[in-house]
Each structure stands twice: as C-alpha cells, then as structure tokens.
Amino acid sequence: MTSDTSSLIRYAMVTGAGSGIGRACAQALMGAGYRVALVGRRAEALEQTAQSHPGRGVVMAADVARPEAVAALFERVRVEFGRLDLLFNNAGMSAPAVPIDELSFEQWQAVVDVNLSGSFLCAQAAFKLMKTQSPRGGRIINNGSISAHAPRPNSAPYTATKHAITGLTKSLALDGRAHGIACGQIDIGNALTDMAYKMTQGVPQANGQIAVEPTMDVRHVAEALLHMAALPLSANVLNMTVMATSMPFVGRG
Incomplete structure (x- = not known):
C-alpha cells in the first residue's frame, strides 16, 4: 500500500457556483474531497x-454562453487539474414572467444562450477532455429542473430550454458510451434558495x-448530486427528480 493519495483526488466543475443550488452542490463536493472548479460570472x-x-x-x-470563454475555461482546467471527473451543468437564468407576446427576442435569446447553449458548450468541452484523459471517461450531470416536465405560467423561454436539456442529456448519455462518459440529469423542484424564496410568499398557479x-x-x-457522482462509470442515474413532497407538480391543477 502506498501513502500517495494523489490518485484518489477527484476533480469537478460546477457552473453557476456563486449562489443557490450551484453553491450548495459545489460545497458538498468540496466536503466530499473533490477539488472543484467554481464557475460563474461573478468572481466575488x-x-x-x-x-x-x-x-x-x-x-x-x-x-458559459460564450464559446471562447468556455474554451479558455477548459484549457485552464486541463492545465491546473490535469483531468475532469465530473461536470455539473447548473448555470441558468429565466426571463421576466410576462405573456409571451410581450417577451422580447433578446430576453428569449439570453435564456437560450445560458441554459441551453452554455450547457452544450461545457458538455462538448468536457467530452473532448474526458475522451483523452487517463484514466479515460467521466460524468456529466445536467440541471434540468421540474420545468423539464411541466411549465409554470409565462415561462416559455425557461421551460423550452429545460425540455431541450432532457434531449441533450439523452444524446450525451448515448454518445458517451463508447468513451466511458456517463451523463444524467437531476430535475429539482422548489429547493429553498434566495431565488426560490418567492415560493414562500406566493406565486402564480395554472x-x-x-x-x-x-x-x-x-x-x-x-x-x-453526491449520490449520482459517487456511482462507478458502469452505472448511471439517467434522470432523478428531487422535489418538495407537496409542491403542485404531481396531480391536477
């Protein structure tokens, strides 16, 4: 037995790590022994x-919405970490909750750029690294949200991108098989973060x-997330829903 534990260190990236779900998951990964690339637009x-x-x-x-920024990000990961074992594609944003005919194209595009294109760009760069690193392979987990299944009122941009994330997850899971890359999705409902505090005050219903x-x-x-990440690459949680038990998701109305 050797005392060298460097081979046991695992490396992760969490996008949107500056607050909310991203911060909680990044801190949990760090607590579990990962070295974590904390990604977001606000360094502070x-x-x-x-x-x-x-x-x-x-x-x-x-x-993560800018291809050149993602390329530079993953080059830094390659240099500083040498490999990437886990990518948590978590960065996301929503548009104002207004009727669709009052939504500007710029508001729509901003959500698509971050939620969908950002996840694609990071997954694409992760594939490139995970395919060539040694040992080969890794895991990608996408944050799909309950909105990957059902919309809230006046949420077309966010809901459309989260439905698209499900397709991305399944495509990555299929295409990753040949390279030892597992991909799954976690759909989250009403986790109490600063962003979700409004749920405790009352929000529009269907x-x-x-x-x-x-x-x-x-x-x-x-x-x-830790459970999904801890599985061997021979096993995968393709989709997991974690939600407040009594939130208005399952059932009518």
Whole structure:
C-alpha cells in the first residue's frame, strides 16, 4: 500500500457556483474531497463559495454562453487539474414572467444562450477532455429542473430550454458510451434558495390563483448530486427528480 493519495483526488466543475443550488452542490463536493472548479460570472460570489473549504475550490470566472470563454475555461482546467471527473451543468437564468407576446427576442435569446447553449458548450468541452484523459471517461450531470416536465405560467423561454436539456442529456448519455462518459440529469423542484424564496410568499398557479408553495432544504439536492457522482462509470442515474413532497407538480391543477 502506498501513502500517495494523489490518485484518489477527484476533480469537478460546477457552473453557476456563486449562489443557490450551484453553491450548495459545489460545497458538498468540496466536503466530499473533490477539488472543484467554481464557475460563474461573478468572481466575488465564487470566492464566497470557496471559503467554506479552503484549498478545495478554484475560482474560474467565465461566461458559459460564450464559446471562447468556455474554451479558455477548459484549457485552464486541463492545465491546473490535469483531468475532469465530473461536470455539473447548473448555470441558468429565466426571463421576466410576462405573456409571451410581450417577451422580447433578446430576453428569449439570453435564456437560450445560458441554459441551453452554455450547457452544450461545457458538455462538448468536457467530452473532448474526458475522451483523452487517463484514466479515460467521466460524468456529466445536467440541471434540468421540474420545468423539464411541466411549465409554470409565462415561462416559455425557461421551460423550452429545460425540455431541450432532457434531449441533450439523452444524446450525451448515448454518445458517451463508447468513451466511458456517463451523463444524467437531476430535475429539482422548489429547493429553498434566495431565488426560490418567492415560493414562500406566493406565486402564480395554472388556475390563475396566487399560492404559497412548499419548499425543501437545498442540501437534499446536494446529497442527491453526491449520490449520482459517487456511482462507478458502469452505472448511471439517467434522470432523478428531487422535489418538495407537496409542491403542485404531481396531480391536477
């Protein structure tokens, strides 16, 4: 037995790591022994995420919607980490909740650029690295959201991109087989983050009413992600839904 544990270190990237679900998952991965590339547009917020586990997180500010920024990001990962074992495609945004005929094309495009194109660009770069690294392979987990199944009122851009993420996940899972790359999706419902706080105050429902919705602790999302990440590459969770038990998702109305 050797005392060298360097081969046991695993390397991950979390996009949107500066707040909410991304921060919780990045901190859980760091706590589990990963070195984590913390990706987002706000370096200061990423620094705050890194503070929970000194030496485990590496701040890598980048806009995942820009191809040149993603290329530079993954080159830095290759140089500093040498490999990537896990990519959590989490970065996302939504458009104002207005009727579709009042939505500007620019608002639509901004959501598509981050949620869909950003996930594609990062997955594409991860494939390139994971196919050539030694040992070969790795895992990609996409944040699909409950909106990958059903919309909220006035959410066409966000819902359309999250439905598209499901197609991306399945394509990556298929295309990754030959290269030891597993891909799965975690669909999250009402994790209590700053962004989801409005759920506790009341949000529009399909029947036109405003209602308070149940929420869950974001740590349950992080625990679910850790479970998916800990599987050997011979096993994969293709899709997992983690949601507040009583949120208005399953059932009518």
